[in-house]
Amino acid sequence: MGLSGAYNSPLADDAGIAVISHAFSRGVTFFDTSNVYGPLTNEILLGKALKQLPREQVQVATKFGIQRDASGVPSVCGKPEYVRACCEASLGRLGIDCIDLYYQHRIDTTIPIEETVSELKKLVEEGKVKYIGLSEASPDTIRRAHAPLTHFILLLCQHGIPRFAAENLEKNKQIYLKTEELANKHQCSPAQLALAWVLHQGDDVVPIPGTTKIKNLDANIDALKVKLTDADLKEISSQIREEDVAGGRQFAFFQHATWKYADTPKKQS
Secondary structure, X not given: OHHHOOOOOOOOHHHHHHHHHHHHHOXXXXXXXXOOOOOOHHHHHHHHHHOOOOHHHOEEEEEEOEEEOOOOOEXXXXXXXXXXXXXXXXXXXXXXXXEEEEEEOOOOOOOOHHHHHHHHHHHHHOOOEEEEEEOOEOHHHHHHHOOOOOHHHHHHHHOOOHHHOHHHHHHHHHHHHHHHHHHHXXXXXXXXXXXXXXXXXXXXXXXXXXXXXXXXXXXXXXHHHOOOOHHHHHHHHHHOOHHHOOOOOOOHHHOOOOOOXXXXXXXXX
């Protein structure tokens, strides 16, 4: 995502490919992109990098669902014909025959989830997609999309950039200072501690960090070396509390819509 300028100026293709290739050389085999990153250019960049890597050793995830109008205002779409068109376009940009994980970037609250997932199922049956997923769907939407999902996982789901604005910065700086203090205790960076904490939340929880610099990529991978005990996790969670974070997590131009735990209308029989 960051390679194509989500938070910064986009990297030149050679530099972006070098970051991806270095990640693979360090054992990273899962690469997450989206048609909205760039837009489109991130998938193209990853496609160029994949030509230099053994495809059978790499897993590619990409997404559909967020589109922008001529003025750049984002909206969400889950219409079946849109799902198919996005998938086929992504396959072309990536230069591959099958997407390992294809998932809905945000939930369209105007389209029954059954209609979106039915088209995704067809793409799986056609061999264009291996696995499918949903991002920021409500537990009820997940139940309807995939009824066999275990009750245990659903219970876990249920329980559980404006942050850098001037009015929130000082409050959140205090949280960072606490994180830095805890990181020093574990002889790692704050970012590594955050990644380690996520990695310790369970086998079904996976961080997707991004970077544009090889030195930061190496540092992210080295977060795997940070071992946390139950006592460490309890200490971190008690000192770094979610309710103390000031400001939302989305870009300002996304604030007009709330997608987290989104529901879709019931499908009419």
